[in-house]
Amino acid sequence: xxxxxxxxxxxxxxxxxxxxxxxxxxxxxxxxxxxxxxxxxxxxxxxxxxxxxxxxxxxxxxxxxxxxxxxxxxxxxxxxxxxxxxxxxxxxxxxxxxxxxxxxxxxxxxxxxxxxxxxxxxxxxxxxxxxxxxxxxxxxxxxxxxxx
Numbered sequence: 001x002x003x004x005x006x007x008x009x010x011x012x013x014x015x016x017x018x019x020x021x022x023x024x025x026x027x028x029x030x031x032x033x034x035x036x037x038x039x040x041x042x043x044x045x046x047x048x049x050x051x052x053x054x055x056x057x058x059x060x061x062x063x064x065x066x067x068x069x070x071x072x073x074x075x076x077x078x079x080x081x082x083x084x085x086x087x088x089x090x091x092x093x094x095x096x097x098x099x100x101x102x103x104x105x106x107x108x109x110x111x112x113x114x115x116x117x118x119x120x121x122x123x124x125x126x127x128x129x130x131x132x133x134x135x136x137x138x139x140x141x142x143x144x145x146x147x148x
Contacts, residue, residue, distance in 0.1 A: 002070075006075075010086075013082070021093055057089075057110050094106075
């Protein structure tokens with residue numbers, strides 16, 4: 001059994017933040033007496049967009065974290081990347097209530113996290129030797145070759 005401690009922890013944090021953002025939407029809906037949709041209310045729209053934006057971005061980060069951790073194993077820098085990402089997502093959620101610098105910081109950390117993990121994934125793919133098996137020409141199994 002393979003346990004990915006970083007990815008599992010980050011997925012758990014992601015679920016908790018999702019609940020937090022959902023609660024924030026519900027609080028404004030309750031206060032404004034809007035049960036379905038946004039009712040044209042800017043506060044509800046902002047909270048809904050913060051939650052939607054979180055969902056739109058978090059899946060990519062979690063998938064990349066899982067794949068990078070599977071490829072290289074647990075690494076301290078992956079813990080840091082996850083922590084920075086979630087700090088940025090909290091800042092973005094708060095920023096959507098009108099604190100523009102927090103929103104901008106959250107957006108920037110989200111984009112940089114995705115970019116950094118995407119680059120790391122591509123680097124791992126192209127710099128890690130892989131076993132190539134061709135049963136027709138190498139009956140003994142695999143040989144190590146660099147990807148092309």
